[in-house]
Amino acid sequence: MNVDRSISRRKFLKSSSGAMLFIGASGLLPMVVSCTNEKEIQKQLKKHQLTAWVQISEDGHITIYNPAAEMGQGSMTALPVLFAEEMDADWSMVSVEFSPQEASVYGSIAWNPNTKVLITAGSRATKGYYPVMRKAGAQARYALMHTAAMHWAVPRTELATDQGFVIHEKEGEKISYGALVPFLEIPENIPDFTEEQLKDPEKYRLVGKHMPRVEIPSKVDGSAKFAIDIRLPNMVYGVLERGNLHGAKPTLQNKADILVLDGVLKVVPFNYAVGIVASTLEQALAAKKQLKIDWSDAPPTGFNSQEAYIDYGKIASKSAKGKIIFDIGNVQKAWKSASKTYSIDFKNDYVYHAQMEPLNSVVKVAEDLQSAEVWVGSQQGGDGKVGVPQALGIPANKVNVHLQYLGGGFGRRSMTDFVTECALLAKEMAPLPVKLIWTREDDVTYGAYRPLTLQRLKASTDQKGRISGFSHCVVGDGGNLAASGIWNDYYDIPNQFAEWRETSHGIRLKHWRSVGHAPNKFAIECMLDEIAMDHGVDPVALRRKLMVKAPRALATLEKAAEISKWDETSIEGRAKGVAFLQRSGTLSTGICEISVNRQTGKIKVHHFWSALDAGVVVQPDNVKAQMEGGILMGMGSVLKEQITIVDGRIQQSNYHDYQLLRMEDIPESVETVIIESTESPQGVGESGTPLVAGAIANAFFSLTGKRLRHLPFTPDRVLEVLNS
Amino acid sequence: MAKYRLNINTKKLDVEVDEGTSLLWVLREHLGLTGTKFGCGISQCGACTIHVDGQPMRSCLLPVDDFVNGQKITTIEGLSEGGNHPVQKAWIEAQAPQCGYCQSGQIMQAVALLEENPNPTREEIKVYMNGNLCRCGTYMRILDAIELASKNITESV
Numbered sequence: 015m016n017v018d019r020s021i022s023r024r025k026f027l028k029s030s031s032g033a034m035l036f037i038g039a040s041g042l043l044p045m046v047v048s049c050t051n052e053k054e055i056q057k058q059l060k061k062h063q064l065t066a067w068v069q070i071s072e073d074g075h076i077t078i079y080n081p082a083a084e085m086g087q088g089s090m091t092a093l094p095v096l097f098a099e100e101m102d103a104d105w106s107m108v109s110v111e112f113s114p115q116e117a118s119v120y121g122s123i124a125w126n127p128n129t130k131v132l133i134t135a136g137s138r139a140t141k142g143y144y145p146v147m148r149k150a151g152a153q154a155r156y157a158l159m160h161t162a163a164m165h166w167a168v169p170r171t172e173l174a175t176d177q178g179f180v181i182h183e184k185e186g187e188k189i190s191y192g193a194l195v196p197f198l199e200i201p202e203n204i205p206d207f208t209e210e211q212l213k214d215p216e217k218y219r220l221v222g223k224h225m226p227r228v229e230i231p232s233k234v235d236g237s238a239k240f241a242i243d244i245r246l247p248n249m250v251y252g253v254l255e256r257g258n259l260h261g262a263k264p265t266l267q268n269k270a271d272i273l274v275l276d277g278v279l280k281v282v283p284f285n286y287a288v289g290i291v292a293s294t295l296e297q298a299l300a301a302k303k304q305l306k307i308d309w310s311d312a313p314p315t316g317f318n319s320q321e322a323y324i325d326y327g328k329i330a331s332k333s334a335k336g337k338i339i340f341d342i343g344n345v346q347k348a349w350k351s352a353s354k355t356y357s358i359d360f361k362n363d364y365v366y367h368a369q370m371e372p373l374n375s376v377v378k379v380a381e382d383l384q385s386a387e388v389w390v391g392s393q394q395g396g397d398g399k400v401g402v403p404q405a406l407g408i409p410a411n412k413v414n415v416h417l418q419y420l421g422g423g424f425g426r427r428s429m430t431d432f433v434t435e436c437a438l439l440a441k442e443m444a445p446l447p448v449k450l451i452w453t454r455e456d457d458v459t460y461g462a463y464r465p466l467t468l469q470r471l472k473a474s475t476d477q478k479g480r481i482s483g484f485s486h487c488v489v490g491d492g493g494n495l496a497a498s499g500i501w502n503d504y505y506d507i508p509n510q511f512a513e514w515r516e517t518s519h520g521i522r523l524k525h526w527r528s529v530g531h532a533p534n535k536f537a538i539e540c541m542l543d544e545i546a547m548d549h550g551v552d553p554v555a556l557r558r559k560l561m562v563k564a565p566r567a568l569a570t571l572e573k574a575a576e577i578s579k580w581d582e583t584s585i586e587g588r589a590k591g592v593a594f595l596q597r598s599g600t601l602s603t604g605i606c607e608i609s610v611n612r613q614t615g616k617i618k619v620h621h622f623w624s625a626l627d628a629g630v631v632v633q634p635d636n637v638k639a640q641m642e643g644g645i646l647m648g649m650g651s652v653l654k655e656q657i658t659i660v661d662g663r664i665q666q667s668n669y670h671d672y673q674l675l676r677m678e679d680i681p682e683s684v685e686t687v688i689i690e691s692t693e694s695p696q697g698v699g700e701s702g703t704p705l706v707a708g709a710i711a712n713a714f715f716s717l718t719g720k721r722l723r724h725l726p727f728t729p730d731r732v733l734e735v736l737n738s
Numbered sequence: 739m740a741k742y743r744l745n746i747n748t749k750k751l752d753v754e755v756d757e758g759t760s761l762l763w764v765l766r767e768h769l770g771l772t773g774t775k776f777g778c779g780i781s782q783c784g785a786c787t788i789h790v791d792g793q794p795m796r797s798c799l800l801p802v803d804d805f806v807n808g809q810k811i812t813t814i815e816g817l818s819e820g821g822n823h824p825v826q827k828a829w830i831e832a833q834a835p836q837c838g839y840c841q842s843g844q845i846m847q848a849v850a851l852l853e854e855n856p857n858p859t860r861e862e863i864k865v866y867m868n869g870n871l872c873r874c875g876t877y878m879r880i881l882d883a884i885e886l887a888s889k890n891i892t893e894s895v
């Protein structure tokens with residue numbers, strides 16, 4: 015593989031003093047390069063495919079490079095913690111920086127063991143880098159110990175390390191990592207460090223401890239830089255009008271009028287939008303308001319989201335199967351021999367990401383149009399170049415990406431549509447840098463939503479009341495966006511079937527925190543409660559039986575039941591509900607306690623308890639924060655959030671009509687218990703959100719005897735159900 | 739274009755912008771005070787919260803023209819030296835931020851609350867903070883941080 019790291023690498027190394035310790039992530043030879051010797055650095059970089067994870071300077075300061083995007087999920091701390099743990103570094107001397115955006119060097123193998131990619135999504139950051147960061151840390155420590163051994167002329171095997179020092183106990187000698195820098199020397203052979211040769215988890219000093227997140231101080235004094243905060247000399251501003259009918263083609267009626275407006279520099283046509291570049295943001299926005307555009311029809315024309323369920327129901331009733339996701343045992347047989355069968359439809363409206371930082375980026379294209387600099391908050395994707403090489407028709411190595419903090423991702427920033435737009439504007443304006451900002455209205459109406467779906471679930475029970483068959487048909491657009499989370503691996507049900515039936519409306523769709531898990535787990539978990547209640551069985555007891563072959567899953571159920579005091583009845587007017595799921599390898603059970611105002615239809619969540627098994631937990635406090643945040647975001651989506659579409663047009667435009675959870679809506683407590691485990695770490699960022707719908711709906715049934723089967727549970731819908 | 743002299747973080751700052759430009763764009767794009775954030779532009783999210791003469795205000799809807807009489811504007815950058823306001827310290831202790839984007843606004847709103855009412859109840863906190871959205875769902879920790887700050891402030895008096 016040939017990577018030209020010329021732009022970013024050079025800059026990356028120049029800013030440093032001290033030694034840079036390159037540790038080959040794929041087991042290549044490690045290398046020490048003095049950072050003052052730039053020629054040598056370039057020579058080495060040409061010769062070797064190396065990965066610099068760490069830089070040590072003589073004053074003992076250690077910089078660890080973090081390859082993953084930081085959007086609040088905390089991997090900017092978690093990954094360096096893993097490295098520092100194995101390196102036995104003194105954490106107080108560590109600082110963390112983003113690594114260059116070079117996928118072949120810093121990519122993760124979480125998606126495909128053979129290809130490294132830079133994507134921070136699917137809750138896979140810690141999981142994907144867990145082996146890499148630990149091994150590289152151990153190799154760094156090995157190199158330091160080797161250096162000390164040579165320096166003291168003693169066998170390496172007599173040495174140990176302790177928080178930033180190499181120690182020779184026999185002679186009572188001790189030297190800091192920083193003091194070793196001038197002598198740094200790489201052993202000829204450096205072990206590959208198998209799992210067994212890495213640190214015994216019992217001896218962890220950092221992993222699993224309370225580690226404050228490294229970037230938090232900058233997030234309380236306003237200094238943390240998001241892409242939207244970037245300002246460059248001679249920067250101009252871009253905005254686009256994209257309309258509210260996805261894919262409609264614009265015809266601009268008043269281009270001449272726009273061009274003479276104050277500050278307007280250029281009108282740039284797109285096939286789905288009209289772009290304006292102006293000297294200031296306010297001028298760009300003012301001009302945008304003056305645009306007179308005729309919009310063509312588009313694929314969504316005529317589509318009404320709230321009527322779609324009728325068609326979806328018909329699609330679910332057709333005899334031809336859709337794409338079969340799994341077919342275990344024989345559900346047909348189960349239906350035939352059933353003593354009871356159930357068939358229930360669940361529905362789920364479109365939801366929008368609503369990340370707090372509207373989409374934006376800054377791009378500067380060189381005058382000759384052959385290279386570009388990009389400032390962006392992105393969940394990256396593939397080569398880490400966020401689509402700019404394709405947009406500009408230039409090689410990837412001519413694009414230098416400066417990754418910034420993300421003001422929320424939730425899946426939306428794994429798309430790069432907004433970066434492409436900015437690159438195209440910047441090409442027009444080269445060499446002036448362009449900052450493209452989406453207004454909140456742009457962000458809502460030209461969003462890429464979690465798809466609307468209908469879930470038709472069928473189940474059967476046998477004479478003994480055991481669930482003998484379970485089938486799940488999801489109807490909706492977007493393939494896995496609709497169908498993820500349909501598996502029931504942890505429930506011992508002999509005959510199971512699942513399929514996805516496709517629809518298509520031309521509405522833009524994208525992964526939304528936990529993808530299809532939220533609607534599908536909602537349907538599954540409610541179905542189980544319907545069966546439990548019908549058989550007079552306690553919902554937790556029913557799940558306990560289903561989990562006989564899944565002890566780790568069962569442990570989360572038991573823990574959640576324990577901390578929520580499931581067996582005690584709630585006070586008058588309140589009830590509890592439970593849901594379980596697996597997402598990104600993490601197992602979690604959630605239990606909530608709710609009440610409902612029968613006049614207004616407003617559901618109040620009083621408590622939310624959860625227990626999870628996420629394997630080794632690198633930062634327990636951060637895992638709890640992710641669960642809290644995920645559960646609150648889930649509550650917003652379950653109780654309030656809804657995108658509706660009339661004649662193909664998105665009806666919502668900002669936070670006044672797309673309501674998020676607010677402070678007044680929060681529970682009295684959100685409590686998370688982490689179950690100890692030595693299994694490799696799993697993703698946590700998406701484990702809270704999909705617990706919420708099932709837990710609330712099941713609590714509502716227990717409280718009222720009525721069923722909520724259509725997300726979101728807005729007060730109107732709740733009243734309708736209560737009065738039915 | 740018009741010239742404006744503003745009193746921001748105890749400094750006199752001059753800008754030349756179109757009349758009616760929102761204070762938010764003046765702060766962020768003209769003066770580089772980017773700690774104050776843009777979230778909605780319609781006074782629905784609180785990301786752009788600043789203090790004007792000590793009162794929390796949404797800068798996205800305030801035209802710059804209204805601030806030429808020396809009103810004291812404070813942004814997150816001017817809240818404290820080195821981020822050591824008791825509310826900021828409590829925010830770190832509670833590890834409140836996730837993505838962090840809403841947090842300047844949350845902190846400015848919380849500081850105003852505690853100046854008005856150093857010892858608020860949970861309900862009072864919820865009401866006062868209700869206009870500040872956090873998509874990452876950090877509300878539980880924001881609540882904890884405010885209670886912590888309240889405790890630290892009242893105890894140190």
Ligand code: FES
Binds near residue numbers: 783787
């Ligand atoms: S940006 Fe001002 S309230 Fe949202």
Ligand code: FES
Binds near residue numbers: 370
């Ligand atoms: S911390 Fe991300 S929006 Fe509040």
